[in-house]
Amino acid sequence: MDRNRSSLDRLWHYLRYGLLLVPVLFLGIFFVYPLVSIFDLSLRPDGVLDLSGFLRLATSDYYRDTLWFTLLQASLSTLLTIILAIPGAYVFVHYRFPGRSLLMSLMTLPFVLPTVVVAAAFLALIGPRGLLNTTLMTWFGLETAPIQLTQTLTLILIVHVFYNYAVALRMIAGYWAGLSARIEDAARTLGAHGWRLWWYVRLPMLRPAITSAALLVFIFTFTSFGVVLILGGIRFATLEVQIYYQARNLLNLPMAAALSLVQIGIMLVMMIVYTRLQQRMTSASTRAPIQPNRPSTTKDWLLLGGNLLFMALMLVMPLLALVLRAITVDGQFSLAYFTGLSMNPRDSILFVPPAVAVRNSLFFAGITTVFALLLGTITAYLIGSRTLPRWIGAVFDPLFMLPLATSAVTLGFGFIIALDEPPLDLRSSWVLIPIAHTLVAMPFVVRSVLPALRNIPASVQEAAQVLGASPWQVWRWIDLPLLSRGLVVGATFAFAVSMGEFGASVFVARPDTPTMPVVIFRLLGQPGAENYGQALALSTLLLLVCLSSFVAIERFRDIGVGEF
């Protein structure tokens, strides 16, 4: 019995270390190898080191300005997003109100919308002839539109908040909901109120989640591509836009590689600073988590109302504007664009019935979510391990974040030259799509799971072991419930990343498995009101499909995982 037990333990021990290798291998084969291949080709075109790209970078004002602008807008966007998301998270954690979880899912929707469609939605709202301007003009009898945001930094910032608000809010709220209410109660008893409570108690308590969210948002906005390109016009360009231009238009690989390396370098520095900030927290007690209540005092109502109003204006209005456009034909309500989607008047071979696009998208998103959850959770254990040497976490943590910071065109080119011989000739295989999506989705899972994982008191796990629980049981009954919130947030974003992703999938030659964003772009690339209306209709469908999926993912937690 005892011997049996110990050999099982040993097996478990090896199995566990074997498991930890899986995401490392995945990252190695599908990210590091293609990336190293493309850099090698770019910087040593004829076997001779070519650093002309770096030379031009160092000597050109233009690139220095681009870098400054990229840093500036990313910092501003991140700051704005976090400042706005913290009160939002407070409201979600502390209050119960009807439609709470639906609103949570609604807010995640912007994340999946193609930039072109978002740009159209915002223009319908705040463009020169948009809703807001026309209203103001009639009210005040103005001749010209009072709000002129076309191609300004302000508009870029607004849209970045629109895209990333949910990321910050969900990560912070997900972590906050798992914290003990006692600390705050104690602080109150000791006389902490108002800003003191925020400054000395809440913010420090939330620091792991805030830094996690800030890092993600920063990486996102730093590598922002579509938003800056479409809304900023040519006055604003990020490094990402430059990389795309150098690689795709000029096939200037040395320059594109130099820019990519600068971008990756900056991200690495960010990651290292972040890992420093993210000191191991003494584990907070997770008993007696905060219970949401109905708002009672005037202050409660003000807080709740203010936040809900903000969310409605900032996040729901643009989505509504989009849906309204999709169901209006010549000023009349009509579903013509939706029915038009399923017609193929030109008998085109590449016509995609909407059901097929939905199926393809769901298929890739499903695979991506499963893979990202599995690999991301294992990665979180690898990085957050208490038994492995500290350097492992310090090395792998930034490494697993890098796919987010790598431009799609760089990675796409890497795939073409690296994965070109059997058994890995995947260049024209659909498998590359979920692989690329998983690379980008994994960091979300890692970032959502890791703070919660670090908060699990070792004493609880040890106690369970002493009481005879197998490692599997420990994980199933202790870790999993505590990680469940993080897992749901991670799964939601993994799903959203895959549903909305357009970049990576266009950089690989692919057989005909068009996803919803691909079809939306195809429709937008053709003239005629009919095509445009159908693009908006399909965007509306994309929203609906994602909304139902998010709600389903939320439900999953209630079914599969018991709460403490």
Add this chain to the structure above:
Amino acid sequence: MKSPIRFIIVVMVVLSTAIFARAQDTETLRVLTHDSFNVSEDVLTAFEEETGITVEILRAGDAGQVVNQSILAAGNPLGDVLYGVDNTFLSRALENDLFIPYQSPLLENVDESFIFDDAYSVTPIDYGDVCLNYDIGYFEENELALPDSLEALTDEAYQGLLVVENPATSSPGLAFLLATINQFGTEGDYTYLDYWTDLVENDVLITDGWSDAYYTYFTAASEDGTYPLVVSYASSPPVTYDEDLEAATTASIVADGTCFRQIEYAGILNGTEKEEVAQQFIDFLLSVDFQEDLTLQMYVFPVNEEAELPELFADYAQIPENPVLLDVVDIEENREAWIEAWTETVLR
């Protein structure tokens, strides 16, 4: 809780077998093309049934990306035929020796001006003209005369009316820039850069791509649009045909020097093991069946003179008499410098 784990394992197994088991069919022809490629089902099926070839279409982004990917995969090509390299990227493809020459017998129905070289490195299939489009209603309501040349666009009458695409990120944007370079040149008292300076002073709007220029800012295609002039294609107006008006709501300006002609070519990729099958496919692309199909499918025009245009296009698409055609080698050699100089000028 156990069943999801099992399900995941099954999914992983299925996926890994999918990765390693790739069917090799000798009669499959892989056609590498851009995202806008399209053909009627019956046209392609007829070809497949006639020849016994199965055509697999692989898409790889836009025309520029398709060429870049083929260059990166040189010698071990992603497909057998590449369709859709245009004259702005052709030189780059030829420099990298991407194609095996082929002279299709059907080229006798194609005008000389479309054929690229005597070696027949590539075969012309279709062409499209990038022209200014205007909103007919707007110009009528405001009793505004149409600009009849590129110079006219710097006139005060057209202040704040024109939207163009960024040549760095957009193919029609590049075409329009090339048209201005052709018109004003790069040397002398008044170069293309001086012209652009005047356009900027006349409040030209620059967008990133064709979709947002057309659907977001062009008055005839967007409720929010405030610009009645846009750089688009000569094939765009027929699609704006309004059944109530019994006319198109937009038209192209086809004055000399204002339109740039983009020609799309197909080529047999170097390294293919199916050269003969690929040649059959090139002949098919030039056949009347395919040539008459492509206008409605891709909004471009056939090079085969025997092919007839669909009614709507015959009525509403104007073909410029003297479109701008620039030397492809010039384009490739100067592209970067021109775009960079343009960016500096427009940003200043």
